[in-house]
Amino acid sequence: MTSLLEVKNLEVSFRNGKDVFTGVSDVTFHVNKGEILCIVGESGSGKSITTLSVMGLLGKNGAVENGSILFDGVELFGKSEKELDNIRGSKIAMIFQDALTSLNPVFTIGNQMLEAILSHSKLSKKEAEEKAKYLLGKVGLSDTEALLKKYPHTLSGGMRQRVMIAMALAGEPKLLIADEPTTALDVTIQAQIMELLKDLNKELDMSVILITHDMGVVAEMADRVLVMYAGEVVEEAPVNVLFHSPGHPYTKALLRSIPGAGKEEEIKLVPIEGTVPEDYDRIEGCRFLNRCTFAEKDCALFQDFRQNGEEEQFIRCWKYDKL
Ligand SMILES: Nc1ncnc2c1ncn2[C@@H]1O[C@H](COP(=O)(O)OP(=O)(O)O)[C@@H](O)[C@H]1O
Ligand SMILES: [Mg+2]
Incomplete structure (x- = not known):
């Protein structure tokens, strides 16, 4: 190895x-x-x-x-x-414990996803939107069209952490650093996020x-x-x-x-x-x-x-x- x-x-x-x-x-x-x-x-x-x-x-x-x-x-x-x-x-991308403080409260999920994607690529706005929806789907979120229009505080803690992971994936990182990513979440959600990280690790190598x-x-x-x-x-x-x-x-x-x-x-x-x-x-x-x-x-x-x-x-x- x-x-x-x-x-x-x-x-x-x-x-x-x-x-x-x-x-x-x-x-x-x-x-x-x-x-x-x-x-x-x-x-x-x-x-x-x-x-x-x-x-x-x-x-x-x-x-x-x-x-x-x-x-x-x-x-x-x-x-x-x-x-x-x-x-x-x-x-290299990094996610932290508190997704609420890492996301900007005054911008929609869509704004922040597009910014993350466009900072790493030369896609058009339309293509970036498609990629945003794709990434949100990848981390297990559904109804991604509507999700893009929402503000961070309207989402649950587990959903916010999934959005953070989707943003981290925008640049197709070779290494993801997750610093106590589920400490603020309850046990069931914690297990789901861990499962997701493991799936992404396998699937994306x-x-x-x-x-x-x-x-x-x-x-x-x-x-x-x-x-x-x-x-x-x-x-x-x-x-x-x-x-x-x-x-x-x-x-x-x-x-x-x-x-x-x-x-x-x-x-x-x-x-x-x-x-x-x-x-x-x-x-x-x-x-x-x-x-x-x-x-x-x-x-x-x-x-x-x-x-x-x-x-x-x-x-x-x-x-x-x-x-
Ligand atoms: N910016 C900083 N200035 C001074 N001391 C710091 C700073 N960041 C961390 N430390 C100290 O370094 C030690 C290790 O911190 P940290 O790496 O955050 O621990 P862990 O993540 O294992 O809980 C702690 O004693 C902490 O107080
Ligand atoms: Mg620490």
């Missing part, structure tokens, strides 16, 4: 006056063509920062300090904004990065999984390996805290005590140390991201094979 996206040793910092906060460091991962990579971890782990840096959407106070972001064979790190716009262009804090979603959706904690990747593995032989104590803890995730027998759910540490960039050793039930002295030393033998599994814990 060939990779579409290869991120190596990514380091991102935010500046606030004299204060510098390194939001993620030493983040290395890849996304193969046509696969779904899930990024999982508690809130504040650096999941969004990681994908926002790929998109070049870190905002004014954020910057990629180090590393390499290779997309479709082209290095994005160090390029100017204009060059980046051209390279990314339509090739479009790679997907799906950010979630839900291990149940990971089990359903992922080909491979990246587990993030406090600004670092602590584990990377194919989904079946992750669920059957998790290596990092944090991954184990995440799996124990989720109902039914990969477990046949009825087991007691154990929430992870404590929270992600603030100022985690100051921690030299394992960042999970103070919450880890296996912690000992050497965990205070720097932790390498090591491959587990010949497995396609990488773990940032010196004692994972002794646990």
